[in-house]
Amino acid sequence: xxxxxxxxxxxxxxxxxxxxxxxxxxxxxxxxxxxxxxxxxxxxxxxxxxxxxxxxxxxxxxxxxxxxxxxxxxxxxxxxxxxxxxxxxxxxxxxxxxxxxxxxxxxxxxxxxxxxxxxxxxxxxxxxxxxxxxxxxxxxxxxxxxxxxxxxxxxxxxxxxxxxxxxxxxxxxxxxxxxxxxxxxxxxxxxxxxxxxxxxxxxxxxxxxxxxxxxxxxxxxxxxxxxxxxxxxxxxxxxxxxxxxxxxxxxxxxxxxxxxxxxxxxxxxxxxxxxxxxxxxxxxxxxxxxxxxxxxxxxxxxxxxxxxxxxxxxxxxxxxxxxxxxxxxxxxxxxxxxxxxxxxxxxxxxxxxxxxxxxxxxxxxxxxxxxxxxxxxxxxxxxxxxxxxxxxxxxxxxxxxxxxxxxxxxxxxxxxxxxxxxxxxxxxxxxxxxxxxxxxxxxxxxxxxxxxxxxxxxxxxxxxxxxxxxxxxxxxxxxxxxxxxxxxxxxxxxxxxxxxxxxxxxxxxxxxxxxxxxxxxxxxxxxxxxxxxxxxxxxxxxxxxxxxxxxxxxxxxxxxxxxxxxxxxxxxxxxxxxxxxxxxxxxxxxxxxxxxxxxxxxxxxxxxxxxxxxxxxxxxxxxxxxxxxxxxxxxxxxxxxxxxxxxxxxxxxxxxxxxxxxxxxxxxxxxxxx
Numbered sequence: 001x002x003x004x005x006x007x008x009x010x011x012x013x014x015x016x017x018x019x020x021x022x023x024x025x026x027x028x029x030x031x032x033x034x035x036x037x038x039x040x041x042x043x044x045x046x047x048x049x050x051x052x053x054x055x056x057x058x059x060x061x062x063x064x065x066x067x068x069x070x071x072x073x074x075x076x077x078x079x080x081x082x083x084x085x086x087x088x089x090x091x092x093x094x095x096x097x098x099x100x101x102x103x104x105x106x107x108x109x110x111x112x113x114x115x116x117x118x119x120x121x122x123x124x125x126x127x128x129x130x131x132x133x134x135x136x137x138x139x140x141x142x143x144x145x146x147x148x149x150x151x152x153x154x155x156x157x158x159x160x161x162x163x164x165x166x167x168x169x170x171x172x173x174x175x176x177x178x179x180x181x182x183x184x185x186x187x188x189x190x191x192x193x194x195x196x197x198x199x200x201x202x203x204x205x206x207x208x209x210x211x212x213x214x215x216x217x218x219x220x221x222x223x224x225x226x227x228x229x230x231x232x233x234x235x236x237x238x239x240x241x242x243x244x245x246x247x248x249x250x251x252x253x254x255x256x257x258x259x260x261x262x263x264x265x266x267x268x269x270x271x272x273x274x275x276x277x278x279x280x281x282x283x284x285x286x287x288x289x290x291x292x293x294x295x296x297x298x299x300x301x302x303x304x305x306x307x308x309x310x311x312x313x314x315x316x317x318x319x320x321x322x323x324x325x326x327x328x329x330x331x332x333x334x335x336x337x338x339x340x341x342x343x344x345x346x347x348x349x350x351x352x353x354x355x356x357x358x359x360x361x362x363x364x365x366x367x368x369x370x371x372x373x374x375x376x377x378x379x380x381x382x383x384x385x386x387x388x389x390x391x392x393x394x395x396x397x398x399x400x401x402x403x404x405x406x407x408x409x410x411x412x413x414x415x416x417x418x419x420x421x422x423x424x425x426x427x428x429x430x431x432x433x434x435x436x437x438x439x440x441x442x443x444x445x446x447x448x449x450x451x452x453x454x455x456x457x458x459x460x461x462x463x464x465x466x467x468x469x470x471x472x473x474x475x476x477x478x479x480x481x482x483x484x485x486x487x488x489x490x491x492x493x494x495x496x497x498x499x500x501x502x503x504x505x506x507x508x509x510x511x512x513x514x515x516x517x518x519x520x521x522x523x524x525x526x527x528x529x530x531x532x533x534x535x536x537x538x539x540x541x542x543x544x545x546x547x548x549x550x551x552x553x554x555x556x557x558x559x560x561x562x563x564x565x566x567x568x569x570x571x572x573x574x575x576x577x578x579x580x581x582x583x584x585x586x587x588x589x590x591x592x593x594x595x596x597x598x599x600x601x602x603x604x605x606x607x608x609x610x611x612x613x614x615x616x617x618x619x620x621x622x623x624x625x626x627x628x629x630x631x632x633x634x635x636x637x638x639x640x641x642x643x644x645x646x647x648x649x650x651x652x653x654x655x656x657x658x659x660x661x662x663x664x665x666x667x668x669x670x671x672x673x674x
Contacts, residue, residue, distance in 0.1 A: 007141040010255040014134030014404065017262050021123045021130070022097050028120055031107030034426045038198075039103035042418060045208035045551050046099050049175060049558070050216055054088055056559055057167045060566070064163070068156060072664060076156035079143055083160030083227060086135045090223040091168050091216035094128025098215040098411055101127075102418030109419065109435040110428055115270050117435055118279065121415045121443075122408065126265045128219045129407035133261070136161075136226040136403075137254045144234070144251070151234035151247055152472070158231045159660040161224035166569055166653035171562035172217035173646030174517045176209025178554045180645075181518065181638045182525025188634045191533060192626060196424035201532045201545035202525055205554050207421045210414040213645055214447060218410050218454070221652055222403050225458050228656045229400040230254055232464035233393035235663075239471040240387040245302050250397040252298050253291075253312065260290035261404030268408075276442040280409055284323070287405040288316050295398070307384025311377040311391040315398030318373040319406075319453065322366055326452030329362040330608035331445045332616040336362075340613035341622055344632040351636040355613070359606020359643075363598045366456055370597075374460070389467045396460040410450035413443035441615055448608035451649050455604060458652035459597040465659035466589045472666045473582055480670050489586050499576060499587020503658075504595040506572055506588075510565050510654055511599065511647035517561035518642035524553045565650070569657040577665055581673045585662055592655050600651040607644025610636040 030036050061084045069077035101124025109117035139157060147153040183202035187193050196203055230250045237246035268283030270276060292313060299309040329336045336358045344351040374392055381391020420436035470487060477485040489496055528549050536543040577585035614633035616622075623629045 007251045007255050008138055010258050011134045011138030011141065014130045014137070014258045014262070018093070018127045018130035018134060021126045021265070025097060025101045025104060025120060025123050025127070028104040029107045029111065030103050031110060032426060035103050035106060035422055038422050038425050039099070041204050041547070042102070042207045042211065043099040045204060046095055046211040049208065049212050049555050050092060050095060052555065052559060053168070053171050054092070057088070057164060060167070061160070061164070068664070071668065075147060075153050076664065079154050079156030080160035082139055082143065083157035084164045086139045087161040087164040087168070087220045087223045090128070090132045090135050091220035093131045094219035094411055095211050095216040097124050097127040098415050099211050099418070101415045103422055105415055105419035105439070106422045106428070106432070106436060109423065109439075110432045114274065114435050114438065117419070117439060118270055118276060121412050121419070121439060122265065122268050124415045125408040125411035128215060128411040129261065129404045130258075132219055132223045132407050133226060133254065133258050133404040136223055136230070137251070137258060140227060140230055141251055149244060149247065151231060151238050154231055155235065155660055155663050158224070158228045159657070159664060161227045162653050162657045162660055163566070163570070165220040165224035166566050166650065166657055167562055168220040169217045169650040169653055170514055170565050170646070171558045172209075172213040173514065173642070173650055174521060174558040174561055175554045176213030177518045177641040177646050178521030178525055178557060179205035179209045179550060180641050181522040182529055182550065184634050184638050186526055186529040186533070189631050191539065193539070194424060194625070196421035198425040199538050199541070199545060201529050201538070201547060202550040203421070203425065204547040205525070205550040207418050208551065209554070210417050214414040215411050218450065218649070219407065221649060222407050222454055224653055224656060225454060225461060226400050226403045228465065228660060229396050229457065229461040232461055232468055233397040235468045236390050236393045236464060236471065239468065239475060240390050245304065246390065249298070249302065249304065249308065249394065253295060253394070253397050253401045256294035256298060257287070257291045257401030258404055260287045260294060261402065261408075263287070263290060264405045265408060276439060277445065280412070280442070280446060283408070284402075284405055287402055288320065291398070291401065292316055305384040305386050307381045307386050307391060308394055310380045311394040312398040314373050314377045314380070315395035316402075318369060318395065318456070319399050319402055321369045322452050322456045323449045325365045325369070326449040326605060327445055329358060329605045330448035330612055332441070332612045332619070337609050337612045337616060340609055340636065341616045341629070341633060344613065344617070344636065345622060345629045347628070348632045348635050351613070351632040352639060355606055355610040355636050355640060358609045359602045362605035363601035366452065366601055367598070370456060370460060374463070392460070393464040393467070396457060396464055400457045400461065406450055406453050409446040413447035416440045416443040444608070444612055444615060448605065448644070451604040451608070451644065452601070454649060454652050455597065455600045458656060459593055462589070462593045462655045462659045465656070465663055466586070466593065469586065469589065469659065469663050469666065472663055473670070476666050476670050477674070480667060481674060485674065487582060487586070489583060493583060495580055495584040496587040498580065499584035500591040502572070502576060503588035503591025506568065506592050507596040507599050507651050507654065510568055510651065511603070513565045513568070514647040514650055515642045517557060518646050520561070521554050521557035524557070525550050528553060569654050570661065573658045573662045574665060577662060577669050578672060582666075582669050585669070589659055589662055592658055596651045596655045600648045603643035603648030607640030607648065610640030611644065
């Protein structure tokens with residue numbers, strides 16, 4: 001029996017379960033009239049922004065579809081538009097549920113307590129998580145079956161997913177962090193009012209931003225990582241192993257992990273000890289164990305070498321290690337965050353210096369874990385007679401297959417963040433805010449560990465595509481030119497060195513463009529909030545804030561500034577490949593992966609550590625809210641905001657857009673350069 005026939009069915013099961021969890025969320029109470037009004041404003045703002053963002057992106061998508069169709073064939077173009085549409089849908093579906101789960105989580109905290117509020121937030125997160133993997137597996141498996149089981153023809157699907165994710169990450173990141181920085185600097189530092197105070201004119205834009213950045217953005221981001229990783233492993237299996245069962249094993253990894261993740265969602269329950277993070281990790285642990293058991297059965301059924309199973313286990317172990325390392329560097333329970341908070345007692349400068357130090361240190365252990373994983377999966381595959389590079393791709397596929405449960409954790413974060421905001425703005429009692437604060441504090445960490453997972457898996461997925469790029473160069477040279485060409489990536493070759501330098505600088509230039517955009521928008525938001533405080537009697541409770549002004553500012557800048565970084569990602573591999581040739585392009589890909597991994601981890605972990613140092617002080621430590629220490633941590637948090645939620649995570653789709661596009665244009669490079 002062909003096991004791949006069942007794979008689309010598993011994708012449909014994931015989407016059906018996402019629908020069931022969405023129905024469970026929507027069946028819950030929505031709280032007071034004031035809570036409903038606030039939630040409606042957040043829903044309206046998030047939907048309005050995403051609609052405008054996707055209309056803007058659609059123009060690029062249509063143009064690229066025509067170009068790809070004319071240059072590479074309409075099968076590639078069809079895959080591209082399907083991948084783009086699926087990525088957009090994954091983000092939109094997740095956002096649409098999260099903006100409804102937030103008020104229901106707050107209402108449950110008010111009426112039923114911690115356990116019920118936690119459950120609703122997890123259900124809301126599961127909608128995004130299962131929609132991401134369901135759409136991904138369904139799309140990949142259908143195109144694979146339609147295109148005569150040649151995975152090279154579905155690379156367009158991966159490119160479409162990556163490009164939409166890049167736009168969503170940049171646009172959503174600019175929106176959310178410009179609003180957040182503006183709200184905090186004027187509200188907390190200058191006016192001395194609490195976070196999410198309804199008198200702050202930027203508060204609605206801030207809460208909208210949580211959804212378009214962390215829900216829609218992360219949903220699209222991990223959708224493309226999921227698609228790119230599985231397709232990359234399939235392509236490598238096709239080019240190196242020449243046997244359908246090796247091509248199809250990555251699909252089966254995805255199917256097994258989806259079923260395990262569904263059960264993992266049900267396992268995420270708060271125990272008698274009331275520990276929230278422990279409850280979430282129970283869901284992750286259940287998913288990992290069941291995936292490991294299921295993959296053993298698949299390997300035995302397909303009669304694959306055990307080295308492939310061991311490579312899969314290495315991928316699962318890498319996931320555990322990255323989650324643990326990221327939590328260590330970003331949780332209030334550990335030394336790095338407390339180091340920043342303690343040093344904030346002497347002012348803004350020592351807070352910034354400490355945060356930079358923590359951020360710069362944080363990639364070390366992750367890089368060592370990834371290095372060990374690459375070596376382990378490569379040589380264990382070789383020991384069983386399997387191509388080592390294929391073993392590495394399988395480790396990455398097993399890692400990313402856990403996306404369903406990991407995205408559940410991530411989306412839980414903005415849901416609980418918004419729930420706390422609604423509780424504050426609606427004037428709910430302190431005991432309710434204590435529950436939402438406890439949920440939100442853990443949500444900060446879950447968002448951070450998800451970014452660590454996404455960045456680590458993105459780097460390995462890009463390496464998989466680089467290996468596929470090298471193999472495709474050899475294959476296409478024979479197919480097109482009827483002769484073999486040896487492609488050497490020698491560090492003594494000036495083209496390799498130039499490619500490495502150009503590739504290494506692209507993540508830095510890309511990040512500068514994204515952070516500048518946040519700075520420009522935040523500048524305008526700060527001035528607008530100051531103007532309203534100065535001209536209106538908002539703080540006295542007489543006049544109402546003009547929330548729409550701040551929403552308009554961040555929307556305009558986000559849509560205007562998201563295009564240039566995306567064009568950098570698309571044009572750089574095309575220009576280098578066509579002008580300098582395939583060797584320089586290979587150097588560019590490696591340079592962008594290595595520098596992008598380190599820079600992304602530094603920014604994501606450093607930013608999260610700054611954020612949680614603020615949370616640690618706000619919990620009543622080192623002077624608590626309103627103290628000079630608190631003000632220093634707020635400033636540090638605003639510095640870290642565009643790093644952890646705009647530039648850092650956007651590097652994921654950046655390097656994968658370049659790698660997937662490089663693989664697509666191999667035939668053109670062969671024809672033009674040889």
